Amino acid sequence: MTKYFSACMLFTILFIGCKETKKAEAPQPQKELSILEKIAHANGYENWNKVEELKFTFNVDRDTSHFERTWIWKPKTNQVTAISAKDTLVYKRKDMDSTAYKTNGGFINDKYWLIAPINILWDKNGSTNELTPNAEAPISKKPMQKLTVVYKQDGGYTPGDAYDFYFGDDYLVKEWVFRKGNQEEPSMTTTWEDYTEAGGLKIAKMHQNEDGSFKLYFTNIEVKTN
Template sequence: MKKLIILSIVLSSIITSCKTDNNKTKIEVAEDTELTVLEKIAHANGYENWKNVSSIKFTFNVDRDSSHFERTWLWKTGSNDVTMMTRQDTITYNRKAVDSTMAGTDGGFVNDKFWLLAPYQLVWDQKGFTYELTESIEAPISKTKMNKLTTVYANEGGYTPGDAYDYYFGDDYIIKEWAYRKENQAEPNMVTSWEDYKELKGLKISMMHKRPDADFSLFFTGVEVK
């Protein structure tokens, strides 16, 4: 597994998503074609409006105990130009030309974007993982019955090959909780809520994620969609 540059000690608690990362993939579905569960989750979160997005800006925040970490991203989706803004630095690069000097920065972007747009990543990444749907299973936080989608990324490629994610959702296909399992181990490394959904230009985004077992919240501020 590639090591990402550690920008803050709080990042030790932040999962880093696997990447097939074909960000501009679009679903072409005939009217009489049944959507897959991946597509149903993406569309429940407004994926059909993604084609109208030219840029998205957001600040990724983590509060853990008494510490706070944040960084801001501007992603121009057409050109794949990305700008990272922190208190120390402003870095701009193009995702089509990431070399070893930018791998740490790009890894941070991929992680933060994954938290922001995970329902869409199910479509963008679908050739890079296997998946399984389990109906009516107890969710880890609320202990209520939900559906569980498990994705397991391939062992080759990406920043964190072999990792697994369990998405818990109801009949509306909106994610309520998820679990991250490093290298597909049996027990989760992190479980968080998905809450405080906001709709921006048709995109439905969860702004807040909390852990039930720690003083930890991961949230987004300053989200702008154009």
């Protein structure tokens, strides 16, 4: 009787132990990503915390003119090095004088062109967004999804501006429209093309308008990770 009782107890303990193990190993349901998160992750957002330094040259060709400037950004310390044909300036974004503040406006602009799909996730508390599942892309005329991001009126270098991002099922931006002050008419419309991968980030190197008279592109892209 004692042996029978002991065997029953052992079986019960093992049975409970197996149930607890299975319960502990049961996969947890994953939270559905927001549209901002889906676009950011398509561009390598999950690798951003590994980025120690991001270097890039911002270029603009308009008809026969050319403009360029180079940036070196250390996001963990928010140190920025601005390199132009005239001089080089190093500053911390948390401690800027008037000169650095003016220069930082250029950095904000150029960085936004470089990684806007990630930037819109960072800016979610200072903006509103609306998804249109079926829309016609302005340049290619192809059917795409459209995400409209409108920045709030207070704060930032260009308050109240709006951006329309056009993308497919892969959530990579193919075209966009900039609308100054959230006006109805486009202020600028360009492509997002020639994607490259650097440090786990996906970056569109080329942006151009419909007739190619305006080209904004990136060269010397370097990403150092830990």
